[in-house]
Amino acid sequence: EQQEKWVPRAVNMEIIGTYAQTELGHGTFLRGLETTATYDPNTEEFVLNSPTLTAYKWWPGGLAHTANHCVVVAQLHSKGVNHGVHPFIVQIRDEDTHMPLPGVKVGEIGPKLSFSTANNGFLGFDNFRVPRDSMLMKNAQVLKDGTYVKSRLSKLTYGTMVFIRVMIVTDMAYYLSVGATIAIRYSAVRHQSKPKENEPEPQILDYVTQQHKLFIALASSHAFRVTGQWLWTTFVRVNKALTSGNADTLPELHAVACCLKAVTTRDAASMVEACRMSCGGHGYMTSSYLPILYGITTAACTYEGENTVLLLQTARSLVKAWQKGSKGKPLSPTEAYLMDKSPVPKWENTLDGIIAGFRRVSAGKVQDCVSKIDKLVKMGTSYEDAWNQTSVRLVAASEAHSRAVILATFRAEVSRAAAALSPPLARVLHQLVHLYTVYWALERVGDLLLYTSIAERDVQELQQQYEDLLQKIRPNTVGLVDAFDLRDEILNSTLGAYDGRVYERLMEEALKSPLNAEPVNQSFHKYLKPFMQGKL
Numbered sequence: 201e202q203q204e205k206w207v208p209r210a211v212n213m214e215i216i217g218t219y220a221q222t223e224l225g226h227g228t229f230l231r232g233l234e235t236t237a238t239y240d241p242n243t244e245e246f247v248l249n250s251p252t253l254t255a256y257k258w259w260p261g262g263l264a265h266t267a268n269h270c271v272v273v274a275q276l277h278s279k280g281v282n283h284g285v286h287p288f289i290v291q292i293r294d295e296d297t298h299m300p301l302p303g304v305k306v307g308e309i310g311p312k313l314s315f316s317t318a319n320n321g322f323l324g325f326d327n328f329r330v331p332r333d334s335m336l337m338k339n340a341q342v343l344k345d346g347t348y349v350k351s352r353l354s355k356l357t358y359g360t361m362v363f364i365r366v367m368i369v370t371d372m373a374y375y376l377s378v379g380a381t382i383a384i385r386y387s388a389v390r391h392q393s394k395p396k397e398n399e400p401e402p403q404i405l406d407y408v409t410q411q412h413k414l415f416i417a418l419a420s421s422h423a424f425r426v427t428g429q430w431l432w433t434t435f436v437r438v439n440k441a442l443t444s445g446n447a448d449t450l451p452e453l454h455a456v457a458c459c460l461k462a463v464t465t466r467d468a469a470s471m472v473e474a475c476r477m478s479c480g481g482h483g484y485m486t487s488s489y490l491p492i493l494y495g496i497t498t499a500a501c502t503y504e505g506e507n508t509v510l511l512l513q514t515a516r517s518l519v520k521a522w523q524k525g526s527k528g529k530p531l532s533p534t535e536a537y538l539m540d541k542s543p544v545p546k547w548e549n550t551l552d553g554i555i556a557g558f559r560r561v562s563a564g565k566v567q568d569c570v571s572k573i574d575k576l577v578k579m580g581t582s583y584e585d586a587w588n589q590t591s592v593r594l595v596a597a598s599e600a601h602s603r604a605v606i607l608a609t610f611r612a613e614v615s616r617a618a619a620a621l622s623p624p625l626a627r628v629l630h631q632l633v634h635l636y637t638v639y640w641a642l643e644r645v646g647d648l649l650l651y652t653s654i655a656e657r658d659v660q661e662l663q664q665q666y667e668d669l670l671q672k673i674r675p676n677t678v679g680l681v682d683a684f685d686l687r688d689e690i691l692n693s694t695l696g697a698y699d700g701r702v703y704e705r706l707m708e709e710a711l712k713s714p715l716n717a718e719p720v721n722q723s724f725h726k727y728l729k730p731f732m733q734g735k736l
């Protein structure tokens with residue numbers, strides 16, 4: 201009924217909304233949100249109120265000047281009892297005049313690192329009344345007399361965030377494809393230095409260090425697209441089960457969505473920055489789009505769940521799984537490897553060997569965390585303090601788990617798809633899987649040395665494998681980014697345009713600057729000349 205009321209109006213843009221959960225004082229700790237929604241049975245209304253400055257909603261995208269409605273997350277009070285945070289759909293502006301409604305204080309939060317195209321806003325309520333059906337009642341309800349009917353699973357309130365985290369993994373695949381396209385095309389056009397005096401300046405794409413900076417971004421885009429597809433399929437399956445009242449698989453989805461969102465956003469931000477730096481000074485130009493792209497990807501490390509907090513959520517699940525498995529209870533498919541108690545096998549420099557190695561690292565780290573926590577608790581430390589003292593290791597265990605999931609999924613999905621591809625295309629995609637897997641083995645070689653039987657000669661061989669792969673992928677690099685098929689209008693980049701006219705585009709953009717409107721800028725007469733004449 202509520203969906204019939206609100207969804208059609210949102211679809212036809214009568215309602216422009218945003219998600220108003222975060223407050224000045226709380227973004228992570230949702231149970232600490234201060235906005236209140238108090239039910240008045242006499243008028244069958246909720247009274248929304250921001251009791252403190254820190255209760256003001258702060259950050260929601262489009263809230264400042266675009267949205268006329270929003271989903272407000274508030275502490276629900278009825279019959280004198282606080283039932284915790286619940287979502288409410290609330291009109292905040294007049295649909296004709298767009299003026300804020302009486303009792304609503306709304307505005308712009310100010311300049312940000314990037315995302316200048318979004319008007320993120322603040323929102324405060326002064327005993328603002330909304331009808332009872334403003335409470336989104338899919339999970340929990342408040343009856344006309346104020347009786348609270350609780351949800352069969354309180355965490356369903358957090359469901360929106362799981363959905364967005366699932367989507368973010370695929371978003372990161374897209375952003376990495378943009379960064380890789382811009383940087384690799386530029387690296388094919390840019391010639392620099394003379395390693396061989398009697399030869400012309402080479403393409404910077406032929407420097408192996410440049411390949412090391414860029415090819416992992418290209419491979420990660422494919423790894424995250426494939427993993428994002430797998431995660432979406434998992435989300436759809438869990439959601440279908442939830443609809444029929446079965447919440448058994450929700451904890452696994454929450455845990456894997458948390459660590460994949462955290463790891464893919466962190467990787468995307470750092471690899472986009474590497475793309476920016478690999479383009480030298482021109483990568484620092486706004487017209488390259490790389491600084492904007494960095495601003496977008498680094499924001500994703502914070503929004504929809506700050507990365508450390510989410511990695512600790514996954515760690516909570518891994519520790520619980522270890523404790524469950526140690527009692528012989530079955531574990532979820534993504535965590536089942538934790539109970540592999542077989543002897544550490546002889547190391548193999550193969551994809552399967554490396555994937556198995558990362559699972560050993562994750563299981564070993566989880567076991568070390570459980571041992572440390574148990575030891576601290578036995579010494580009289582509270583569980584919460586023991587958790588906090590172990591939290592750096594817990595984050596590392598969560599990252600290792602996430603990497604094992606990505607490596608295994610990327611390999612399995614490409615192997616499955618390869619049968620339907622032409623042999624040359626299958627070969628190139630396998631090279632990207634191989635590069636991605638060996639890259640991360642070398643990045644985490646310390647962990648592999650701690651938890652597997654990898655030896656020094658294996659590491660030397662992996663380094664050589666990696667350098668051979670850079671050489672094999674080089675001839676197809678431009679073709680691989682062209683295959684992302686990103687139009688120039690979408691790339692929005694002087695460095696990444698398909699025609700490669702980098703220098704002409706840089707100059708064209710420079711000449712658009714208002715500072716080039718006249719040969720002598722007024723600042724000369726107002727400041728420089730008086731200063732030079734000793735008059736300032």
Ligand SMILES: CC(C)(COP(=O)(O)OP(=O)(O)OC[C@H]1O[C@@H](n2cnc3c(N)ncnc32)[C@H](O)[C@@H]1OP(=O)(O)O)[C@@H](O)C(=O)NCCC(=O)NCCSC(=O)/C=C/CCCCCCCCCCCCC(=O)O
Nearest residue numbers: 221227228229230231317355358359361362454503504505
């Ligand atoms: C989970 C918390 C951290 C803690 O919650 P809490 O209630 O305290 O729970 P715990 O005690 O930790 O755990 C209790 C149990 O609950 C389980 N649990 C927790 N969460 C979930 C869940 N979601 N689902 C299922 N189960 C859950 C947990 O496992 C425990 O179980 P058990 O007891 O162990 O069995 C919680 O506080 C939390 O989630 N905090 C994070 C808050 C958050 O995520 N906020 C997000 C706000 S919304 C937001 O940020 C929106 C952002 C939108 C950005 C949009 C960007 C636009 C992208 C497009 C860009 C376009 C670019 C173009 C630009 C250009 O070119 O110009």
Ligand SMILES: Cc1cc2nc3c(=O)[nH]c(=O)nc-3n(C[C@H](O)[C@H](O)[C@H](O)COP(=O)(O)OP(=O)(O)OC[C@H]3O[C@@H](n4cnc5c(N)ncnc54)[C@H](O)[C@@H]3O)c2cc1C
Nearest residue numbers: 219220221222226227228259260261499503504505506508
């Ligand atoms: C670009 C952008 C868009 C956004 N859009 C929206 C939106 O549309 N709607 C919305 O509601 N919100 C939005 N947000 C807000 C976003 O969801 C919050 O910023 C995010 O949830 C982090 O919360 P916080 O800012 O309070 O940081 P905090 O939680 O205060 O984090 C600060 C530091 O404390 C650490 N920390 C916090 N809790 C713990 C813990 N338990 N254990 C260990 N460390 C901890 C964190 O790791 C972090 O290092 C947006 C934010 C950004 C940057």
